[in-house]
Amino acid sequence: MKGTTLYSSSIPIFVSALLFHIARTQSSRSPRQDILRGLLNGTGLLYDARVPPNFEENVATDVSVQIYVMSFDSLTEISMEYRLSIFLRMNWTDPRLVWNNSDIHGPLEVDPKLVGMIWAPDLYFLNEKEAIIHDVTVMNNLMHIYEDGTIHTSTRISMTLSCDMHLERYPHDEQTCSIFAGSYSYSKENVILQWHRYPLQMRPTLTLPRFTVMGHNTIDCEIVDYGEQSMINAGNFSCIQANFFLRRQFGYYIAQVYIPSILIVVLSWVSFWIDIDAIPARVSLGLLTVLAITTQSTGEKSGLPRVSYIKAIDLWMAVCLMFVFMALLEFSYVNVQCRVQKRRQETILIEASTNTDEPRNGKERNDLDLQPRSGRRFVFFRDRMKVQRARFVDKCARVVFPLLFFLFNICYWLYYQQ
Structure with missing residues (x-):
């Protein structure tokens, strides 16, 4: 009888300990996943990746762009093009993704498979002929979400760009090749592109076979709608431009x-x-x-x-x-x-x-x-x-x-x- 009473009194203790262990395990399981799950599928309205951050407030989203040049292949004069391998980095703020957790230090790192669930600027390159996003061994796409809703992305891209060359002084010439980037579907009323504080960075040991990079600069530009003859007849669009100044090596x-x-x-x-x-x-x-x-x-x-x-x-x-x-x-x-x-x-x-x-008058000459x-x-x-x-x-x-x-x-x- 005494043993039965002891056994019965130990059951609530065991259950309490088990529940405490489960609760502790759940609370320490992965607060980052919980925050990310709460941001994308949390209480209230579900997050819609098809809508810009400040769409309802009629405020344009400022997108900061930075380009890191990994390789710069030589220019091709006959087709007037050049090839780049870059890391495209963008930063913007989405108020819908603000979070706060004192236990987490640093940003939330989003898996590449979930990147499509978060709104991102539809950046495209105006003078691009062909481009690929590297996917070995996985899609080379990085996204971090900070507490204040700031989003940082980095994508590894290789692309071939057109370059308008002037060859009157060839092979004593200097060329200026540019990158033009803009938002394809969002006008400047919704998205404004601007260069980062350090807009263009190049790998220190970067070299070209027949050219020397003398310098570079960046410009904030705008695609203006002039009517039916304009490039994009759908309003004014924000764009950015980077110029590379190249001098041909003479050796x-x-x-x-x-x-x-x-x-x-x-x-x-x-x-x-x-x-x-x-x-x-x-x-x-x-x-x-x-x-x-x-x-x-x-x-x-x-x-x-x-x-x-x-x-x-x-x-x-x-x-x-x-x-x-x-x-x-x-x-x-x-x-x-x-x-x-x-x-x-x-x-x-x-x-x-x-x-x-022949004798002359019968005599020899x-x-x-x-x-x-x-x-x-x-x-x-x-x-x-x-x-x-x-x-x-x-x-x-x-x-x-x-x-x-x-x-x-x-x-x-x-x-x-x-």
Whole structure:
């Protein structure tokens, strides 16, 4: 009987201890989950992610944007585009998500699967051609909710953007490539985009293959509705703009374009030192240099768009082609002058040989008959003058061609490097 009484009195104690343990477990289970569950599905009206934070109050939501550039791929001139890998960070305040718990220090970290349950700005890039949000191994999307309702998001994006390039000074050019971002469906009455206090950050060790980033700036802009001809005919929209100032590195073009073309031009001058009678050697050298400079020009232009203006590289290659072609024309002139004199000598020798074999009045001609007459003597002297003139042209070309090419280089580099 005594044992039964002891057993009966221990049951309430055990039940109380069990209930206390369950209550303690529930209270310490996960207050963060409870707060998040209460914010999204709590008492009163349910949270609607389709409605902006201050929609009913008719107050625009200020969205702060920051971009961290992880990689900056080289520009593509032929398609006028460039590729970026960035972390897109946004901050805004949603009064519906205000919470308070003294036991929690720091923000609520929202799982990427729940990000779609919270309203976020519909940011898009106006000059974007294609883009992806990285999803290895999970969707690269971060969201934190602070006590005062401030929301911080970060998304990893890789995208290809258009860049309007001006190639008149290519490859001595500097380009400005921009990022334009705006809200697609919310006008400035509901969403206002503005840059963060530190708007644009770049990875310290970031480098580009053929460009140097000279600097960057940011601008707050606005897409204005001018009627049917405006880009977005649905009101005024807030937008932001970031500009990258790029300078093309010159080492690649020195090694791959300018030095080879200079050597080809210099090689074409070798024909001025080759003997005038070495026709096959001079013809081969002239044709090879013309073909070489033409092939190099074609290969360099293959990676550039077909624009209607003259680029710096076009001027350089055209002048180099002109120099090697003029060297070939110089040989043509010299060769013609020499061939006239040779043909004249052959004609005189043939006539003299024919007249020697034929007797005149039954007598053999003496040596005096083989001498050229006065008219032929003048022609022969004139032909020899042509040969001397041709040799003189070769000597002049040895000086004039390098001098003119040197003067062109001075003008070219002073103009495009200023």
